[in-house]
Amino acid sequence: MADPRGFMKITDRETAVRRPVSVRIRDWKEVYEERSSGVIKEQASRCMDCGIPFCHAGCPLGNLIPEWNDLTHRGRNKEAIDRLHATNNFPEFTGRLCPAPCESACVLNISQPAVTIKEIEVSIINDAFDAGFVLPSIPERLTGKTVAVVGSGPAGLAAAQQLTRAGHTVAVFERDDRIGGLLRYGIPDFKMEKSHIDRRIAQMEAEGTRFRTGVDIGVDISWSDLQRRYDSVLIATGAMVPRNLMVPGRELIGVHYAMDYLVQSNKTVAGDTVTEQLSADGKHVVILGAGDTGADCLGTATRQGALSVNTLAIGNQPGDERGENQPWPMVANLFEVTSAHEEFGERLYKQSTVEFIGENGHVIGIKVAETEFIDGKRLPKPGTEHVIPADLVFLALGFVGPETASISEQLQAPLDTKGNVARDNRYKVVDGLFVAGDAGRGQSLIVWAIAEGRAAAAAIDEYLEGETELPFPVKPTDRPISVYS
Numbered sequence: 001m002a003d004p005r006g007f008m009k010i011t012d013r014e015t016a017v018r019r020p021v022s023v024r025i026r027d028w029k030e031v032y033e034e035r036s037s038g039v040i041k042e043q044a045s046r047c048m049d050c051g052i053p054f055c056h057a058g059c060p061l062g063n064l065i066p067e068w069n070d071l072t073h074r075g076r077n078k079e080a081i082d083r084l085h086a087t088n089n090f091p092e093f094t095g096r097l098c099p100a101p102c103e104s105a106c107v108l109n110i111s112q113p114a115v116t117i118k119e120i121e122v123s124i125i126n127d128a129f130d131a132g133f134v135l136p137s138i139p140e141r142l143t144g145k146t147v148a149v150v151g152s153g154p155a156g157l158a159a160a161q162q163l164t165r166a167g168h169t170v171a172v173f174e175r176d177d178r179i180g181g182l183l184r185y186g187i188p189d190f191k192m193e194k195s196h197i198d199r200r201i202a203q204m205e206a207e208g209t210r211f212r213t214g215v216d217i218g219v220d221i222s223w224s225d226l227q228r229r230y231d232s233v234l235i236a237t238g239a240m241v242p243r244n245l246m247v248p249g250r251e252l253i254g255v256h257y258a259m260d261y262l263v264q265s266n267k268t269v270a271g272d273t274v275t276e277q278l279s280a281d282g283k284h285v286v287i288l289g290a291g292d293t294g295a296d297c298l299g300t301a302t303r304q305g306a307l308s309v310n311t312l313a314i315g316n317q318p319g320d321e322r323g324e325n326q327p328w329p330m331v332a333n334l335f336e337v338t339s340a341h342e343e344f345g346e347r348l349y350k351q352s353t354v355e356f357i358g359e360n361g362h363v364i365g366i367k368v369a370e371t372e373f374i375d376g377k378r379l380p381k382p383g384t385e386h387v388i389p390a391d392l393v394f395l396a397l398g399f400v401g402p403e404t405a406s407i408s409e410q411l412q413a414p415l416d417t418k419g420n421v422a423r424d425n426r427y428k429v430v431d432g433l434f435v436a437g438d439a440g441r442g443q444s445l446i447v448w449a450i451a452e453g454r455a456a457a458a459a460i461d462e463y464l465e466g467e468t469e470l471p472f473p474v475k476p477t478d479r480p481i482s483v484y485s
Contacts, residue, residue, distance in 0.1 A: 003073065006045030013046075013113035014039055021343050025302050028189040028269050030096075031339040040123045043116045044073040050107040054329045055117060058105030060451040060474050061087045061094075065102060065117055072120055081128035084121065087473070089158045089450060090200060092129075093183060095122035096192045098447050099292075101480060105329035129199065136206035139167040145464045148173060148230040150217045153181030154446050155437025156236030157204070158453030159460070162470055164209045166461045171230075172209060175216040178270075181238060185263040188296050190303070190339070194270065218406030227411070232432050232460050235407065235421055236453065239438035243397040245288065249356025254363035258293050258396035265300045280306035284389045286366050287311045288353060289396030292338075297394045299340030309345035310388055314371050314378055317349040331480075352380040357387060366390045402439040418442055425475055426463075427456040434460055440476060448474070 003009070016032045018024070024031050047069035055065045064083050071080035084091050095118055106114035128134050145168045149156045152174040164170045178184050180197045205211065217226055227233055242257045249255070261278045268274050280301035287294045287301075290313035301309050318335040326332040341347065350371040357365035365387040369380035401419035408415065413429050414422040420442050421435040429435050436456035437449040451474045458470035 003045045004049045006042075006073070007048050007108055007112065010042050010046050011112055013116060014043055015116055016119055018339055018342070024190065024339075025343050028193075028303065030193055031190050035119060035123050035126075037123070037127075040120060041073050041075065044069045044120050046108060046112075047073075047115050048108055052107075054105040054107055055102040055115075058101040058103075058329060058331070058480075060445075060448050060478065060480065061454075062451075062473050063087045063102065063121075068124060069115065069117070069120060072124060077124070077127050077131060078133055080124045081133050084124050087471070089161050089454070090154065091121050091125040092196045092200065093154060093192070094447055094450065095119070095125060096196075097183075097187060098445060099331070101331045101445075101447075104331040110328055134199075134203060136203050137165050138207060139165055141167050142169065143167040143465065145169070145232070146171070146230045147232045147234065147460060147464075148226050149234045149236055150226070151181060151236035151238060151437070151439070152176075152179040152211070153183060153236060153238050153437065153449060155238075155439075155449040155453035155456075156181070156234070157200075158450045159234050159236060159436055159457040160209050160453075161204055161207070162454055162457035163460060164204065164207050166457070166465075166468070166470060168461070168464065170209050171212055173212045173215045173217050173221075173226075175214065177213055179211050179213060182259075185266045186259060186293075186296075188262065188266065188300055189269050190299055191296065194266075218410060223407060223410040227432060231464055232434065234456055234460060235413075235429070235433070235435040235439050236437045236456075237402055237439045239399045239402045239420070239443045241400050241403055242395065243400050245353060245395055245397060247353055247355055249358055249363065252356050252358040252363040253361055254391060255356055255393045256395070258287070258289070258297050258394040261394050262293070262296055262300065265304075278392070280304040280309075280392055282307055283391035285309045285392045285394070286388055286390040287394045287396055289313070289398070290347065290349075291396065291398065293398075294394075294396035295338045295340045297396055298345050299338075299343065301392075302340065302344040306344070308389075310390075311345060311347045312351040312353070312366075312368065312388075313347070313349045314352055315349065317347075352378065354380050354385055356390075356393065363390055363393055366393060399438075399443045401442060423476055425477060426459040427452070427476060428459065428463070432463070434463075445480075448480070452476070 016035050018031045053066050068080045068083045100118040102117050103114040147170045149160045149172045160170045160172050285301045285306045287297045318333045322332040351368045352371045355367040370384035372381040407413045416422040423435050427434045436452040455472045458468045458472040461468040
């Protein structure tokens, strides 16, 4: 390490400053101010010479965190991005969107606040783009083999880049009008501006990856036709089936899935014209679900001018410290205040939804009751019912799995017990057909998607060429050491 006593000299964890609330809620730009290079170097020096870096175990990508922390502290930026790119195709995405299980597993976190790994990662890739270090990596030879990647989220993009660099001719199919999947249309710009996606796509196009937008595989082109046209096909369609809440009044106008709302908002911010747009302007909003998607809805509703926003969670409020059942290095379920929670709204816990209240076919309120826990079940407590005004209700309850109807019908692809596309330990479904990311794993984190995309690329390369030199970071059976799926 550049300074093996750095963590003893600098004990405070200093994170990036968020722009003032009164300023940032007036635009859609990212909430953080530009990071000071001097502070980043100091924070990188806190990375210990710990012998066994548990941050590696926390990160499914196997990021070489101590190495690029050391290089950042030394100011060797070109080497730092090379080490970061060695395991992670898209640090500009993970550095902004990942919940950082690596930081929970940081050895320093036993006695001090963890190293600011995620922010150091963002600084490395930002500096690399500014310095012109991020260049196309053109394959030395072409294999003559073709691969179709269906889905342009992080798993599909990671697999496509790895396979293109291995010399295969890769086409990425996306049913939306732009590349990026949920990175593009599920993540608000205040968390990640879309220019970060665009410049990475430009690099991939220069490397030779081909992108086909507005093509719905299974409808516009059948899965069987796609298999006939390409030597191999990768399913990377994500887990897009939302979790519903079937209580009385679910059919009322104004009750929507969270992702429908976020997609429309992102399209509007991008300058598209959206018919019958869902807007929170001047409305009372209720969000069901206390996760990241709920926070994204909150920040969006705030910027649209909502009169009020209540975020409801069915369970208890998480604690501020680790519980005994979540010891280091696990990711503990802790109470978190995101940028959106700083800005506006109320968070209510132990709230069970009983009924959506309507008038003339529109929702006007939501009847809730206090949650009680009986025999491991969470149930509404009788006598505690009350109504919260609501003109808009967003269901941010997660996803139950991938859309598999056309895949099963046209390919007879098997499903596992959770409804995901089944695969073997090399990501293979049937001969020539592979699956990676949430479509095979179920709803998970962006780092798992990228890791599976990289691993599936190695498996496909091996299938096509008989051997591979591509890294294989995770097996389909691997599971995190955290509370995250």
